Amino acid sequence: MDQMRVDRSAPTLRELTLEKLREAISQGFYRPGDRLIERTLCDQLGVSRTVVREVLRHLETEGLVETGSHSGPIVARLDPAQVEEIYEIRALLESEAARACAERATPALVKQLRDIRKEIEDAFDKADFKRVLLNTEHFYETMFTGGQKLMMHQVVKSLNARINQLRSVTISSPGRGTDSNREMNKLLAAIAKKDGEAAAAASLEHVRRTAGIAMAALAEKEAATSD
Incomplete structure (x- = not known):
């Protein structure tokens, strides 16, 4: 019976397709408002229409895709009220996680975080x-x-698709790399010192500045669309 067992470590075709399309949306290959035409997606991804439909339905539950009555599936538009709420949730949860991480920090954990920060820089x-x-x-x-x-x-993971969609907007803005690295290194320094209050404050500062960039970018895009 062992040969009948499913290899759960191997991703299915649906999972691979979902990852590819989610990544394409999160990184801006498909932009908010773009139509997602099933036949085109089948050709681009090399999968059946059944798989594409399943993936589109899943992405709709993640908030990355919306279906209009006439236009069919499109990349979900970034609603300013929803975006603001996403950043509010991030501010609350990430600041508490930063505080707890600092209070429980070990040399091994700090090294791991520092190595990841080097990769980001x-x-x-x-x-x-x-x-x-x-x-x-x-x-x-x-x-x-x-x-x-x-x-x-x-x-937070349940919002990751939309968070990464917003990150793709903010991280590519002029000068954001320098500012983001400074903010995140301030957070890391507080964690390394086991200073929970400073870590929470640094996390809040980072999220609020990022939110400001995202909201400004959305406002600019709306103004350009209405002109």
């Missing part, structure tokens, strides 16, 4: 925004896990 230097996104997500996962805030991390 190198990626910013090379304008490799895909690597910035991947390692930023890894940094926060490590911070939440280090602070033993696993349920909080589950909530």
Whole structure:
């Protein structure tokens, strides 16, 4: 009967397709309002229409895709009220995770976070925004896990697709690499000193500045659209 067991470590075609399309949306290959035509996606991804439909339905539950009555599936538009709420949730949960991580910090954990930060800085230097996104997500996962805030991390993970979509907007803005590195290194320094209050404050500062950039970018885009 062992030969009948499913290899759960191997991703399915649906999972691979979901990852590819989610990444394409999060990194701006498909932009808010773009139509997602099933036949085109089948050709681009090399999968059946059934798989594409399943993936689109899943991305709709993540808030990355919306279906209009006439236009069919499109990349979900970034609603300013929802974006503001996402950053409010991030501010609350990430600051508490930062506080807990600092209070529980070990030399091994600090080294792990520092190594990830080096990867992010190198990626910013090379304008490799895909690597910035991947390692930023890894940094926060490590911070939440280090602070033993696993349920909080589950909530954040449920928003990760939209968070990364917003990150793709903010990290590519002029000068953001320098500012982001400074803010995150301030957070890391507080964690290394086991200063929970300073870590929470640094986390809040980072999220609020990022939120300001995202909201300004949305406002600018809306103004350009209405002209």
